[in-house]
Amino acid sequence: xxxxxxxxxxxxxxxxxxxxxxxxxxxxxxxxxxxxxxxxxxxxxxxxxxxxxxxxxxxxxxxxxxxxxxxxxxxxxxxxxxxxxxxxxxxxxxxxxxxxxxxxxxxxxxxxxxxxxxxxxxxxxxxxxxxxxxxxxxxxxxxxxxxxxxxxxxxxxxxxxxxxxxxxxxxxxxxxxxxxxxxxxxxxxxxxxxxxxxxxxxxxxxxxxxxxxxxxxxxxxxxxxxxxxxxxxxxxxxxxxxxxxxxxxxxxxxxxxxxxxxxxxxxxxxxxxxxxxxxxxxxxxxxxxxxxxxxxxxxxxxxxxxxxxxxxxxxxxxxxxxxxxxxxxxxxxxxxxxxxxxxxxxxxxxxxxxxxxxxxxxxxxx
Numbered sequence: 429x430x431x432x433x434x435x436x437x438x439x440x441x442x443x444x445x446x447x448x449x450x451x452x453x454x455x456x457x458x459x460x461x462x463x464x465x466x467x468x469x470x471x472x473x474x475x476x477x478x479x480x481x482x483x484x485x486x487x488x489x490x491x492x493x494x495x496x497x498x499x500x501x502x503x504x505x506x507x508x509x510x511x512x513x514x515x516x517x518x519x520x521x522x523x524x525x526x527x528x529x530x531x532x533x534x535x536x537x538x539x540x541x542x543x544x545x546x547x548x549x550x551x552x553x554x555x556x557x558x559x560x561x562x563x564x565x566x567x568x569x570x571x572x573x574x575x576x577x578x579x580x581x582x583x584x585x586x587x588x589x590x591x592x593x594x595x596x597x598x599x600x601x602x603x604x605x606x607x608x609x610x611x612x613x614x615x616x617x618x619x620x621x622x623x624x625x626x627x628x629x630x631x632x633x634x635x636x637x638x639x640x641x642x643x644x645x646x647x648x649x650x651x652x653x654x655x656x657x658x659x660x661x662x663x664x665x666x667x668x669x670x671x672x673x674x675x676x677x678x679x680x681x682x683x684x685x686x687x688x689x690x691x692x693x694x695x696x697x698x699x700x701x702x703x704x705x706x707x708x709x710x711x712x713x714x715x716x717x718x719x720x721x722x723x724x725x726x727x728x729x730x731x732x733x734x735x736x737x738x739x740x741x742x743x744x745x746x747x748x749x750x751x752x753x754x755x756x757x758x759x760x761x762x763x764x765x766x767x768x769x770x771x772x773x774x775x776x777x778x779x780x781x782x783x784x785x786x787x788x789x790x791x792x793x794x
Contacts, residue, residue, distance in 0.1 A: 670781020
């Protein structure tokens with residue numbers, strides 16, 4: 429089994445933080461920090477561990493934030509010299525978020541310096557929430573920073589619905605202020621940055637689908653292959669939902685003259701097994717048609733209703749009078765984010781977002 433995420437912050441990390449601070453702060457109470465950060469640490473989950481370490485920093489770093497900030501900066505890796513890095517910086521960024529709200533400029537400078545060694549996307553959000561205009565004015569200047577980690581912070585830290593992090597309700601309601609940031613990074617040379625831009629746009633699409641479809645339409649003309657890939661990834665939720673404007677952005681019109689038939693290799697399976705899917709699609713229209721084929725598994729819920737989860741399958745161009753047959757296997761296996769219930773399930777094929785064929789199967793848990 430994979431190592432639990434909480435173990436990314438283990439007692440050895442706490443000891444390492446203490447050693448680094450001790451080298452850069454003569455009055456550091458190392459024993460007090462270790463006692464506060466380590467007491468009950470291993471019983472906690474990842475974010476709880478981080479906050480516990482953060483609180484130990486609050487008690488043992490200088491009360492003046494400028495003095496504490498200078499110590500933090502000295503503890504970061506510099507010019508080949510080791511320092512606090514990786515997940516050990518998560519509680520440090522949370523410390524800055526807690527203690528630095530009254531010193532915006534220093535805090536944002538520290539988070540910018542921190543992010544190449546881990547990420548400051550969690551710590552920066554409280555500053556955006558506190559004073560959005562002021563924070564975004566600084567963050568916009570990072571879009572042409574020489575360090576790609578800083579450029580990614582500009583897009584990832586401003587995501588309205590960043591996983592594991594506080595939401596940014598003002599940007600959920602109106603994402604307009606971050607669109608110039610995302611636009612500036614559309615053609616970033618690093619895929620790491622471009623994927624962050626796509627994820628931010630996908631966040632926005634959950635609340636403003638038409639706005640994202642219009643943004644994609646504006647920026648897809650003469651797009652490079654890299655930008656087109658970014659915009660396609662940004663549209664993934666809309667494409668799965670069959671949003672007509674989003675589909676049109678990538679050449680997928682409402683299906684016409686399409687006939688589809690889905691068959692399964694068995695009618696009953698046990699949790700942990702897989703189903704074989706076979707789809708036949710024919711096309712009797714007068715012109716060729718590009719189709720995006722997805723499928724939705726309608727999982728049974730406790731009350732007997734079903735909830736769909738859409739999965740990507742393939743894209744194809746169908747000639748007039750043409751036909752294709754495709755196959756795949758779909759595993760129904762335990763995952764931490766879903767609870768399975770026995771009984772009837774459905775698989776529905778979506779062609780350019782519209783239901784085109786379906787088949788059913790029964791699931792047993794054992």
